[in-house]
Amino acid sequence: MDVFIVGITGKVGGLLARDLLSRGDTVRGLVRREEQRAELATHGIDAVVGDIADMSAAELAAAFGHADAVVYGAGSNGGAAEVTKAVDGEGVAKAIEATRRADTDRLALVSVLPESWRERELGDEVEYYFAVKKEADIALSRSDLSWLILRPSLLVDDPGTGAVSLGPAEFHGQISRADVAATLAELLHEPRIGRQILELNTGDTPIRDAVRANVRP
Incomplete structure (x- = not known):
């Protein structure tokens, strides 16, 4: 496959790139x-230099080129509201339009579990982050693309276990970034997965089996 990653220098994006490269x-x-x-x-790895906040959809489409799939893994992590709006909101909207314009219709979005941190007192910027992430999920789910929304629970830097719990609804716990990347790589290589929202948490099911279990009949 030819996969283009927005957010390739992030932790999940970098691990995903390594996983995909190991697959050839x-x-x-x-x-x-x-x-x-x-x-x-x-x-x-070939890369295009640009800022998602400043690029147009046309420029982004040119960067995507003939990719078989696009992964949008960039995120503000609940920082300043203007950055959240530009990256988690407008950036996703541009990626949707750019994917339409490019020679692919497959777009995977790394989102967030809506329940994340609900046991805590969240500030306005983090609340805004969750609202923008939800809006982006809705926008992609209403698009005509072959989309996938992956919502991992709390991300940690522990070593991957190779086993997860994956489905339309999962409890919020924590999961290693390595297991998120490995699950995403497996999802990209399963063409029968599409137009689905999947939530991801630590579990006992081998990643390949967990992905296969979510293939629709």
Whole structure:
């Protein structure tokens, strides 16, 4: 496959790129700085330098090119509201339009479980982040693309276990970024998965089996 990752320099994006490369896939991505592009090139990854907040849908479509699938993994992580709006909201909207314009219709979005952190007192910026993420999920789910929305629970940097709990509704716990990336790579390689919202948590089911269990009849 030829996969384009928006957010390839993030933790999940970087792990996903490694997983896909190990499968023999072509991996490309969007970076903000030339030194990032040069570093990725040493690993056999082509990258386009640009800022998702400033690029037009047409520019983004040109970057996507002939990708078999686009992954949108960029996120503000609940920072300043203007960044959240530009990256988690308007960025996703541009990616939807760019995917339509490019030679692919497959777009996977890494989102967030709506229940995340609900046991805590959240500030206005984090509440806004959850609202924008929800709006982006809705926009993609109403598009005519072959879309996938993956909602992982709390992300941690623990080593991956290779086993998860994956389905339309999951409890909120925590999951390693390595297992999120491995699950996403497996989902991208399952063409029967599409137009689905899947939630992801730590579990006991091997990733390949968990993905196959969500193939619709």
